[in-house]
Amino acid sequence: MPELPEAEANRRRIEAKCLNRTIEDATPGANVTHLELPGGNECKRLIGRQFSEARRHGKLVFAGSRSGPWIAVHLGMTGRLIPRQEGEEPPDDAKFIITFEGGTRLYFLNKRKLGWLRVIDDPDEFIARQGYGPDALAVSQEQFATIVGDTGSMVKARLMDQKQVAGIGNLWSDELCFASGIAPTHPGDELSQKQLGTMFDTMCEGLETLIETGSDRAKLPDDWLIQHRKKGTDCPRCKGTITTRKIGSRTSYFCDTHQK
DNA sequence: TGGGTTGTTCGTAC
DNA sequence: CGTACGAACAACCC
Numbered sequence: 001m002p003e004l005p006e007a008e009a010n011r012r013r014i015e016a017k018c019l020n021r022t023i024e025d026a027t028p029g030a031n032v033t034h035l036e037l038p039g040g041n042e043c044k045r046l047i048g049r050q051f052s053e054a055r056r057h058g059k060l061v062f063a064g065s066r067s068g069p070w071i072a073v074h075l076g077m078t079g080r081l082i083p084r085q086e087g088e089e090p091p092d093d094a095k096f097i098i099t100f101e102g103g104t105r106l107y108f109l110n111k112r113k114l115g116w117l118r119v120i121d122d123p124d125e126f127i128a129r130q131g132y133g134p135d136a137l138a139v140s141q142e143q144f145a146t147i148v149g150d151t152g153s154m155v156k157a158r159l160m161d162q163k164q165v166a167g168i169g170n171l172w173s174d175e176l177c178f179a180s181g182i183a184p185t186h187p188g189d190e191l192s193q194k195q196l197g198t199m200f201d202t203m204c205e206g207l208e209t210l211i212e213t214g215s216d217r218a219k220l221p222d223d224w225l226i227q228h229r230k231k232g233t234d235c236p237r238c239k240g241t242i243t244t245r246k247i248g249s250r251t252s253y254f255c256d257t258h259q260k
Numbered sequence: 261t262g263g264g265t266t267g268t269t270c271g272t273a274c
Numbered sequence: 275c276g277t278a279c280g281a282a283c284a285a286c287c288c
Contacts, residue, residue, distance in 0.1 A: 247278095
C-alpha cells in the first residue's frame with residue numbers, strides 16, 4: 001500500500017485513534033523473523049510515553065511527541081498500520097504491536113517484510129540524515145521545476161527518486177506522466193516551463209484525489225491509467241495503445257500516442 | 261515454470 | 275560525481 005497517498009491514509013488512522021494515550025506496551029509480534037524491529041531497550045523507551053502527533057514525509061509515517069521518542073515506519077510493498085479498539089478483532093500476523101491505555105492497539109503489518117519500523121529521536125533529523133528530498137505535497141512549483149528540469153534524466157526516474165522528491169513511486173509516477181501527456185522517458189531538461197508547470201499541477205491534484213478516495217480504484221475516474229494498466233490496452237484518452245518499457249528496473253506503462 | 265509486483269539497497273559499469 | 279541497470283530481499287499472483 002505504499003506511495004504517498006497510502007502512507008497518508010496510514011498516518012490519518014494513527015492520528016484518529018492513537019494520539020494522547022499513554023503507551024503501556026510495545027513489542028514485536030509472535031514468531032517474527034528476518035525483520036529489523038526495535039530491540040528491547042528501544043521498546044522500553046516508548047512505554048509510559050504518548051504520541052501527540054502523527055506526521056508523514058514522502059512514504060514515511062512518524063508518530064511521537066515533541067520530546068520524543070518517535071516511531072518511524074516505512075511500509076515497503078505490503079506494510080499497513082492498523083489501530084484496533086479494545087474488543088475489536090485484531091489483525092493476523094502483526095509484526096509489531098503498541099498497546100495504549102484503554103486497550104487500543106496499533107498493529108504494524110508487513111507481510112512481505114520489505115518495510116520496517118524503528119524508534120528514533122527526531123523525524124526532521126532522520127529525514128535529513130537519510131537524504132530525502134522535499135515531500136511531493138510540500139514542494140513548491142519552483143523547486144519542482146528545478147528538480148525535474150535540471151537534469152537529462154528521464155522524468156519518471158527523477159520522480160521516483162526519493163532523494164529528489166519524496167513520496168512518488170512506480171504506479172503514481174506513471175499516472176502523473178500519463179495525465180500530463182508527457183512520456184516517462186522524456187529528458188527532464190527538454191521539458192518547457194509550461195510542461196513542468198502542468199506536471200506540478202497534475203501531481204498536486206492527483207495526489208489530493210488519491211488521498212480523498214483512499215486510492216480506491218473503484219472511486220477513481222475511468223480515464224486514469226490505473227484502470228487500463230495493461231500492455232496492449234486502448235488508451236482511454238486518445239486513439240493510442242498502452243505500451244510498456246523498463247525504466248529504472250521497473251515496468252512503466254504509458255500511451256504510445258498522446259504522451260510525448 | 262517463469263515472470264511480474266504500488267518498496268529500497270547494493271554492486272557495477274559508464 | 276551522477277546516472278542506470280540488475281540482483282537481492284520476500285511473499286504471492288497468474
